[in-house]
Structure formats: C-alpha cells, structure tokens
Amino acid sequence: MKARWIVFVVLVVVLGSMASPAGAGQGDKIVRVKAGLDGWKVINGVCRLLGCQVLGALDVLPDQPTAPSSLFLVRGLIDNTLTFTLSLLGLAAVEPDLPVAVKQDDWGSWSSCQATAAVVDQLYDRTPETYYGSTAWHGYLTQPATSIVRLSNTHCDLRSTGGGVVAVIDTGVDPDHPVLSSVLVPGYDFTRNSGSADEKADVQQATAAVVDGTNWVNQATAACVDQATAAVVDDPSHAAFGHGTMVAGVVHLVAPTARIMPLKAFGADGSGYTSDILRAINFAVQKGAKVLNMSFSRATSSPELKNALDNAAKKGVVAVASAGNDGKYTLVYPAAYDNVIGVASTANDDTRSTFSNYGATLVSVAAPGEGIITTYPWASYAAAWGTSFSTPFVSGAAALVVGLQGSATPSQVASAIAHAKPLTSDLGSGRLDLYLAVGYGRSLWPYAPSSNVPDNCATSGQDWTPAP
Numbered sequence: 001m002k003a004r005w006i007v008f009v010v011l012v013v014v015l016g017s018m019a020s021p022a023g024a025g026q027g028d029k030i031v032r033v034k035a036g037l038d039g040w041k042v043i044n045g046v047c048r049l050l051g052c053q054v055l056g057a058l059d060v061l062p063d064q065p066t067a068p069s070s071l072f073l074v075r076g077l078i079d080n081t082l083t084f085t086l087s088l089l090g091l092a093a094v095e096p097d098l099p100v101a102v103k104q105d106d107w108g109s110w111s112s113c114q115a116t117a118a119v120v121d122q123l124y125d126r127t128p129e130t131y132y133g134s135t136a137w138h139g140y141l142t143q144p145a146t147s148i149v150r151l152s153n154t155h156c157d158l159r160s161t162g163g164g165v166v167a168v169i170d171t172g173v174d175p176d177h178p179v180l181s182s183v184l185v186p187g188y189d190f191t192r193n194s195g196s197a198d199e200k201a202d203v204q205q206a207t208a209a210v211v212d213g214t215n216w217v218n219q220a221t222a223a224c225v226d227q228a229t230a231a232v233v234d235d236p237s238h239a240a241f242g243h244g245t246m247v248a249g250v251v252h253l254v255a256p257t258a259r260i261m262p263l264k265a266f267g268a269d270g271s272g273y274t275s276d277i278l279r280a281i282n283f284a285v286q287k288g289a290k291v292l293n294m295s296f297s298r299a300t301s302s303p304e305l306k307n308a309l310d311n312a313a314k315k316g317v318v319a320v321a322s323a324g325n326d327g328k329y330t331l332v333y334p335a336a337y338d339n340v341i342g343v344a345s346t347a348n349d350d351t352r353s354t355f356s357n358y359g360a361t362l363v364s365v366a367a368p369g370e371g372i373i374t375t376y377p378w379a380s381y382a383a384a385w386g387t388s389f390s391t392p393f394v395s396g397a398a399a400l401v402v403g404l405q406g407s408a409t410p411s412q413v414a415s416a417i418a419h420a421k422p423l424t425s426d427l428g429s430g431r432l433d434l435y436l437a438v439g440y441g442r443s444l445w446p447y448a449p450s451s452n453v454p455d456n457c458a459t460s461g462q463d464w465t466p467a468p
Contacts, residue, residue: 028055028097029077030275030304032070034090039070042090049089052076058278058304061286062188062195071304073097073275095303097275102171102240102266102296102388124373124381132161132256134179137373140253140381144348145368149393150435151254154400159450160438162255163403164290166395169280170244171270172199173262174377180248180260187262188283190276199244200377202268240270242376246384247295247392249375254396254434258403261289266296274302281308285315290402293395294321294340295388297332306337313339318402318413320395322387324357329426336362341398341414345369345390346431350423356387358426365420367393367432397434401441404448408441416440 033039039057047054053076057069082094125139146152155161165185175184175198187197248260263280266272277296284292292312309319321335323344335342344366345353352358353369369390376382394417401416402408419440420430442448 025075025273026099027075028273028275029074030058030095030097030278030302031072031074031077031091032093032304033072034092035070037070037090039068039072040066043072043074046086046089046091047074047077050077058275059282061283062193062279071278093303097273098298098300098302100266100272100274100277100296100298102243102270102272131179133182136179137381140179140249140373140375143371143373145372145393146253148348148350148368149254149397149432154434154438155256158435158438158442160400160403160441162258162396162399163406164399165259165261165288166251166255166291166293166399167261167263167280167284167287167289168244168248168251168293168392168395169263169265169277169284170247170293170295171240171242171266171268172197172202172244172264173248173260174198174200174245174375175262176200176379177245177249177375177377178379179375180245180252183252183256183258183260185259185261186287187264188280189264190279190283191264191267191272197244197262197264199241199264199268202241203238236269238268240266241268242382243270243295243388245377246372246374246382247293247388249381250372250389250392251293251396251399253374254393255399255403258291258396258399261287272296274298274305278304278308281305281312285312285317290317290406291395291398292317292319293392294319294334295391297322297324297335299332301333301336305334309334309337309339313410316407316409318395318398318410320391320398322391323363325355325386325388326357327355328357329359330357331359331362332357339410341365341394341417342428343367343387343391343394344427345385345387346423346427350421350431352424352427353385353387355385356390358424360426360428363426363428364414365394365417365429365432366390366423366427393432397432397437400434400438404438404441405445408444412441412444416444 033042043054052074055073057072059071060067060069127138128135129138189197265276265280319340321340323335323342324332334340341364342362344363345356346366347353347370367390370385371383372389373383397417398413401413416437418429419436420433422430
C-alpha cells in the first residue's frame, strides 16, 4: 500500500521552480521528507493533494533554491503532528515553525541602565586606538569585562588573537562600521531573502531623531548608546535594532583576527522564526563557518533545530548560545542541547546577573554581561546588558582556540573553554577565563602558530596591532 501511495504522489507532481524561499509566517510547518526519497517530488505531491503551499527548502543555499532537499517550509498544512496518512505520503516529521526571540522583556532592566549611567559615561573614553587594522575607542578596548576575562594577557602573552569564521545569527550587522568592516565575510538576510545582512536596512537614519543627551535608545533592551551620534529607534518595532552589530563587536573584541559572517534571521523588533534559523545554520555550515553565535532562545525544543546543530557538530562547527534572561532555573533552547555551549551572564564582581537564567543542565560557562561596551550601527558604540552579550565573549573564545588549531573539534574547544574560574555549580564551569582556555589549547597543540604581537602590547596603551 505504501508503494502505491508513493507512485501516486510521483504521478501527480509538477515540480515548481522558486527564485527564493517565501518569508516565514505564523502557522507554517517545517516538514521533513523520508530519507531516500526525492524530497521535491514528495512535498509538491503532498501539497497538490492537500492544498498546501511549498514555500521553499530549508537545507539548501539561497542561490540554489531547487537543489535536492529533504527539509521544507510549508504553508496551509493543517496537521501539527505527523499522521499515518502523511507518513504514507513520504513525510518523516512535521513541526510548527515557532517564533523565536533574539530579545526578551527581562533583559537587563531599564532601571539598571539608568542606575549605571554614570559608570557608562566614564567608560565612553573616545580616545582613538589602533586595533588590528582599525581605529576603536579606548573605552571599548579597556572596559572592565576585558580585564575580567584577561583579554590583553591572552592576546599579548599567549599570542592568540583568533582564527576561522564566526557566524553571527542575529538581526544583521552594520557592514560599514569602521571597527567591523574589514573582518566581515559575505553573509545573508533570511528575513528578506537578500544577499546583504545590513541591519541598517531596518531603519531610515535620515528620518530618525537624534538623542538629545537625556534620552536612551532601545529602552526595551537597555542599550545605552553614544548620545552624540546614535539615532533614536525607541519603539517596539525597533526594540532589538543594533543587537547584531553589538554582538559582532564583542566577538571582534575577543578574537580580532577571526572573521565574522553576518546572518540576519531576526527583524529589528527582535522576532524571528525557527525556519530562518535553520536556514542560517545550514548556510553557515556549508559556507565554512567554524563557530555559531546564537544570542537567542526559545522555550521549547525543536527536533529540526537539534538536527541542524547535530549536523553542524559532525562537521566540526562549535555552537554557542545564550542561556536567556528570565532569571530562572530553567531550560531554553538551543543552549540546553548537549552539543551547544550555553552561556549565562555575570556581573563585574563575578556573581550571577540577576536577570540571567542558570542551571547545571543549561549553562556550560558564564561570562560578563552587564554594561558591555560594543559597536553599534553608524560608527557608534553602545552599552548593553544580557546573556546575548555574554555569549559572544564565549564565541570569541572559541575562535581563539580555533586560531591555534583550525581542525579543533567542538569537544576540544568546549574542554578548553571549561577551563574557567569556578563559581557556583549552577553556572557550569564558572566564569570565562580566556587565558586559561587558550593555555589549555596550547597544551593540546604546543606548536600552534603565534600572532606576532609586540611584547609591550598589554601596557603601551597606544597600539594593539600585531607588528608586521
């Protein structure tokens, strides 16, 4: 009977060609076709019979939309779970394409941002310094978090500045930011099906008001930005604007000679869909990324998200994700998966941030996540709170280890990062210590190449750039 159903499906199929996948929406389904079958023929046959619409494949590159595939986004398929009939038609699994948040309402609170305003102002030291081919603010390079994780010691004493490509799955990145422009590799915007992942496309700078010296930007995310140059986007539709550029800035701060691949899977309001995250993960793996930075979470597990990350791990890709900002002993995904490094947030006194989730089954390691000074669109800088900004410290650490050994396995990288400062048992291995992590890496690969960093780079205060 199964064979007759499959034959019938093949007979009624008319395989359509799609220039690019349609955008995800509420009620869509992520559908996997059984192994060994022609995925396109099966899914088109199913939708012809049941009246659904195939929006596109989720495991192919954007420039090859009709390449062989087994994973699809479908609209109008009523069943939320796989039924016997759908199984006979050749489907292996069906799951809802649930929304995912790159931000949460409980991110470092608005009051915490105001309470530390004086401290943030002190950190905004705009003295220019050369930083690996670009010019950056002194306040960005010497903020408290850098000394906490022993950044300069790692760069200067251990001659480790990073390698490989870190894929930042987020709201996009400003490709024109002077600190980031030279380290970006081509990415993709999965929210618009566009080759550019520039998050500035989400706003019109010319029509945005300028901060007047007393206001704050992105109130919901507690991002306190450079008041002289930043545009005001303080409304719900732009509540997460700048998030991706800020995350990328932390990665670059930690691993300045690693490359960054911007993958836009979220809008400026911080919302996205699981299907776009799946597409971004598959893109990153196929394009050679070595580290995935995932500063987002969802409350429930997704079989296909787990499948994508399992495949990434098999290909040698290190996955890092935020533990979330509900202040709870709980599980969120993808951080809770076994092959993902879940990251919690700590304050500058090495205590758990009150907003950070925690728990031994969720958190692998913690990192500073309060008042983190980082890049912001339009050549500006911002301070931000949340596990979203602890996570890229750990992704940067992974890139430092990859810089020692390009073929480092995810387990080797995770073991290196686990060499941290012990804290409480619900914060995994403890607080990230770059010096210990890279030191362990050098014990694995004693002949790893070294960056030619000047001996006085940790104390000169003038030039952090490796000598020619």
